[in-house]
Amino acid sequence: MTQGTVSGLSAMRQIASMSLRRARRGRMLWLSVAILALMVGSAVVSLVSGRGGLDFFDGMLDLMLRYLAPLVMLLHGASAVSEEVQARTITYLFSRPIPRWSLPMGKFGAAVVLGLVLLLTAAAATYFITMIGEPGALLPELGSLWRGLLAAALAVLLFGALATAFGTMVTGYSFVAALFYLLIVEVGLALAPGWLKVVAMTVHLRVVAGLYHPSTTLYMADPKLDPTISVAVLLTVTLLWLGVALTWVSSSEYRTDK
Amino acid sequence: MSDTRIVADRVSKWYGKVVGINDFTVSIGPGVTGLLGPNGAGKSTFIKLLVGALRPSKGKLEVLDQQIWGNRRLLTRIGYCPEHDGIYEDLTGREFVTFMARLAGMSPPEAAERAEAVLEQMGLGKAAHRLLREYSKGMRQRAKLAQALVHDPELLLFDEPLTGCDPLARAQITQMIKTAGQAGKIVIVSSHILHEIESMTSEIVLLYKGQVLAEGNIYRIRDMIDEHPHQIRVECDRPRELGQQLVLSPEIRAVEFPDEGTLVLETHQPDACYPLIPKLALAAGIKIRSLTSPDNNLQAVFEYLTQKRGPQGVARPAGLSPGPSGGEPRARQSAQDGTRGRAA
Numbered sequence: 135m136t137q138g139t140v141s142g143l144s145a146m147r148q149i150a151s152m153s154l155r156r157a158r159r160g161r162m163l164w165l166s167v168a169i170l171a172l173m174v175g176s177a178v179v180s181l182v183s184g185r186g187g188l189d190f191f192d193g194m195l196d197l198m199l200r201y202l203a204p205l206v207m208l209l210h211g212a213s214a215v216s217e218e219v220q221a222r223t224i225t226y227l228f229s230r231p232i233p234r235w236s237l238p239m240g241k242f243g244a245a246v247v248l249g250l251v252l253l254l255t256a257a258a259a260t261y262f263i264t265m266i267g268e269p270g271a272l273l274p275e276l277g278s279l280w281r282g283l284l285a286a287a288l289a290v291l292l293f294g295a296l297a298t299a300f301g302t303m304v305t306g307y308s309f310v311a312a313l314f315y316l317l318i319v320e321v322g323l324a325l326a327p328g329w330l331k332v333v334a335m336t337v338h339l340r341v342v343a344g345l346y347h348p349s350t351t352l353y354m355a356d357p358k359l360d361p362t363i364s365v366a367v368l369l370t371v372t373l374l375w376l377g378v379a380l381t382w383v384s385s386s387e388y389r390t391d392k
Numbered sequence: 393m394s395d396t397r398i399v400a401d402r403v404s405k406w407y408g409k410v411v412g413i414n415d416f417t418v419s420i421g422p423g424v425t426g427l428l429g430p431n432g433a434g435k436s437t438f439i440k441l442l443v444g445a446l447r448p449s450k451g452k453l454e455v456l457d458q459q460i461w462g463n464r465r466l467l468t469r470i471g472y473c474p475e476h477d478g479i480y481e482d483l484t485g486r487e488f489v490t491f492m493a494r495l496a497g498m499s500p501p502e503a504a505e506r507a508e509a510v511l512e513q514m515g516l517g518k519a520a521h522r523l524l525r526e527y528s529k530g531m532r533q534r535a536k537l538a539q540a541l542v543h544d545p546e547l548l549l550f551d552e553p554l555t556g557c558d559p560l561a562r563a564q565i566t567q568m569i570k571t572a573g574q575a576g577k578i579v580i581v582s583s584h585i586l587h588e589i590e591s592m593t594s595e596i597v598l599l600y601k602g603q604v605l606a607e608g609n610i611y612r613i614r615d616m617i618d619e620h621p622h623q624i625r626v627e628c629d630r631p632r633e634l635g636q637q638l639v640l641s642p643e644i645r646a647v648e649f650p651d652e653g654t655l656v657l658e659t660h661q662p663d664a665c666y667p668l669i670p671k672l673a674l675a676a677g678i679k680i681r682s683l684t685s686p687d688n689n690l691q692a693v694f695e696y697l698t699q700k701r702g703p704q705g706v707a708r709p710a711g712l713s714p715g716p717s718g719g720e721p722r723a724r725q726s727a728q729d730g731t732r733g734r735a736a
Contacts, residue, residue, distance in 0.1 A: 139465050140497045148494050152483070159482045159523075222478030226539060229443045229472040230495035231464040387446055389407065 142239070145232035149240025150247070157210065157248060166206045166248070170256035173198060177263040186267035188275050192345055194260050195282045199339040200324070203253055203289035204296075204316050208309055211245035211297025214238045214379070216308040219388045228388075235380040242298040242376065249290035257286050278344065285343035288368045292335055295375035302379040305388065328354040335371060338364035397421045398442065398547075398578065403451035405437050412437035414602040416451070420580065424573035426589035427582035429599030435582035436475050438599070439551045442580070443472045456547060456578075468497060471540035475551035475582070479532055481525035485516050488524060489538045496543035503542075510538045515564060529556030537565065548572055548579045554588050566591050622662040626669060627681040631655035637672045641665075653681075 140148075157163050173194055180186045215238055218224035227237055261279045265272045300312035324334035331337050340346040341364040348356035398420040405412035413434035427435045440446045441453055444460040444467065453459070458466050480488050489511055493503035511520045514534040519527065524535060533556050540548060550569065554562050569592050573579045583589050589596060590610070598605040628634055635647040635655050643665050646658040659665045662685065673680050 139468060140495060145495060148491065152480075152487075152491050155487070156480065156482045221480075222474065222476045223480055225440075225445060225472070225474040225476070225478070226492060227495065228445050229467060229470065230492065231467040231497060232495055233464065 139231040140236075142233045142236045145230075145236035146240040146243060149227070149237060150243035153241055153244035154247060157244065162209045163248065166209055166252055169202060169206060170252055173202060173256055174259045174263065177260040181263055181267050184267065186264040188265070188268070188271060188278060191261050191264040191278065191282075194264070195257065195285070195343055196340065196345050198253065198257060199285055199289055199343060199345070200321070200336045202256075203249075203286060203339075204293045204320060204336075206252060207245060207249050207290060207293035208297045208312050208316070210248050211242065211294045212301045212309040212312045214241040214245075214298045214301030214308075215383060215388065216301045216305045219305040224388050234383050238298050238302045238379040238383050239376075241301070242294055242379075245294045245297065246290055249294055250287060253286045253290055254283055257282050281342060281344045284365075285339045285345075288342060288365065288372075289339050291372045292339075292368050292375075295372045295379070299375040299379040299382075302382050327356070329357050332357060332359070332367075335368060338367050342368070397454075398456075398580070399452075399454045400438070400441075401452040401454075403441065403448045403453050405434075405441060405446060406449045411602045412446075413441075413599075416602070416604055418597055418604050418607055420578065420597070422573075422576050422578050423595060424569055424579040424581060424593035426593050426596040427580060427599060428584070428586060428589050428596050429582075429605075430584050432601075433584075433599040434602040435584075435599055436551050437602070439472070439475075439549050439580065439582060442547075442549055443467070443470055468543065469546045470549065471543065471545035471547070472549045473536045473540040473551060473553055475555065477529070477532065477556075479524050479536065482523060484521055484523055485511060485527065485531075485535050485538075486520040488535060489520075489542050492539040493542045498543065506542050506544075507538075510542045511535075513541070513568070514538045515561070530558050530561045533557050534561060534565070537568075541568075546577055548577055550579070550581045552583055553581060554583065554585075562588075622659050622665075623685060624657045624659065624662065624665055624669070625682075625684050626655040626657065627653055627683075628655065628673065629653070629679045629681075630676075633676060634669075634673055634678050637676060638669065641668060643668065 177186070177190070177194060180190045215224065218227065218237070224237075228234065258279065261282070262272070265275065296315075297312055300315070301308045304311045320334050320336050322334075324331055324336050326334075337346060338359065341359045342361050344361075346359060348358055350356065398418075400416050400418045403416045404414050416434070416438065427438065429435050437446065441448055442455055442460065444455075444463065447461045453461075455466060456469055460466055480491075483491065486507060489507040490503050493507050494500065496503075498506060508517070508520070511517055514537055516531060516534055516538065519531060524532060527535060533553065537550070537553060540550070548569075553565055553569070557565060566588075569579055569581060573593065581589065581592055594610045595608070596610055597607040626634065631649055631652075631654060635649065638644050638655075638657060639647050643659050643661040644657055645660060648656040648658075650656055657665065657669075666683075669683060670680060672678075
């Protein structure tokens with residue numbers, strides 16, 4: 135045999151391909167489809183009841199960016215390494231000449247591919263179904279769709295990275311740990327008044343999607359946020375989460391003996 | 393034959409306060425070597441250290457003349473079959489082995505070709521298209537072995553490879569392991585079932601409580617055992633009378649009567665004892681029904697060195713020093729209980 139070490143990218147591709155193949159045969163994919171089908175189904179109901187239009191789409195997009203995108207990405211990403219440790223299959227992977235970082239990155243890649251296909255399809259379908267009732271606005275309002283798709287793509291990257299980091303650091307109940315984090319930071323802080331809410335990435339996603347409207351109260355004013363800066367913040371935080379995952383996996387021993 | 397060896401020099405691995413292996417010194421060369429020990433002896437920990445899945449807490453570990461931890465280039469030369477039943481349930485046998493071949497650095501056509509060949513070799517050719525969750529335990533075990541063999545490594549690490557296998561699969565796997573050893577590969581096989589190891593090799597490393605108890609050829613270890621209290625079980629009609637006769641002989645160290653009609657002797661000189669017992673019995677008119685030694689097989693050696701030696705369960709043969717073995721068997725750590733008394 136003439137094999138040598140395997141490049142990180144090649145190993146990542148293999149692992150991502152294997153993960154996608156397994157996802158096709160697993161239940162998580164169908165659970166995600168079911169979750170997003172609720173969104174598309176709501177659009178159909180709104181169309182039938184004559185309450186469609188851009189406002190409805192914005193409402194659905196807001197729901198997606200705040201709750202559905204994190205949930206779907208957690209379903210696919212939070213098992214990055216933890217699933218392999220729980221099933222003990224990590225022993226096979228780490229007995230091969232691959233860089234350790236290729237495991238979480240391969241899992242991240244697979245989660246991102248699935249997330250992009252599912253979320254972008256759901257967002258686009260929701261837009262077109264919602265706007266059928268207002269054919270005159272379908273094309274003029276396409277900018278809203280593009281902004282929404284960009285925000286959805288950034289949400290896939292961000293929450294995929296976050297889920298991968300939790301799935302790498304927490305080998306038991308990683309989904310629960312990541313969900314707990316999201317509830318506190320993303321849901322909790324997003325509702326906080328003033329500058330505190332900029333810690334929540336869902337706020338930046340809504341800025342990118344054009345859904346963020348700062349309000350001013352008697353005591354405190356919401357910050358005005360620029361979409362370009364929000365994109366930079368989102369990409370930076372995505373890289374930070376991935377960095378955490380890669381650093382962790384490179385230096386950790388994962389015990390598989392119960 | 394390659395000269396490369398596995399050298400563990402005072403290697404320890406702790407899991408927090410729990411000791412996996414402790415002050416572990418061993419040297420292993422080409423051929424099949426059996427790691428033998430009860431559950432928790434440290435067999436799997438040692439194998440995981442050898443494959444670089446764990447980092448030694450202390451000591452020096454060289455695999456094929458190189459440090460293993462963090463040395464992924466070396467992993468191209470190692471095939472590992474873990475002891476657990478974990479496997480990718482939602483992949484087919486073919487997908488699993490091909491995937492592992494690709495991760496070993498093979499090109500897609502080469503990986504596919506090798507996967508087919510090794511699955512066929514393991515008797516899984518016809519089941520290769522089925523999902524692994526549909527495999528029986530023995531088939532899963534063979535799939536695990538197939539992935540370890542697919543890249544034709546120099547060092548094979550098989551942790552409890554016969555677990556769950558039916559007799560036919562056992563015979564196939566045993567033969568495959570022996571063939572690999574004869575081909576000059578370094579094959580390390582762990583088991584807590586002694587006859588499994590005995591059917592594959594006579595070179596063994598005995599482990600107990602995270603330490604090397606003894607290593608070398610089983611027959612040389614038997615010689616070592618013979619220097620130590622050796623048990624002979626005599627079933628006869630008047631055991632106490634025979635015991636009284638025997639205890640007067642200098643060869644006999646202790647006599648026990650575990651039940652009516654049975655006498656168990658302990659001696660340092662079994663060769664002298666075997667003729668002495670029938671001689672004395674004949675002189676006293678005692679009928680011997682059976683005369684056996686529990687030490688006549690590997691099981692007895694293992695039990696002798698571990699479980700029957702008091703709280704630590706470890707015997708120390710006199711005159712054998714610890715240290716890297718160049719072939720001589722050795723044993724270490726003592727806790728001889730000496731609780732048995734001489735017959736009155």
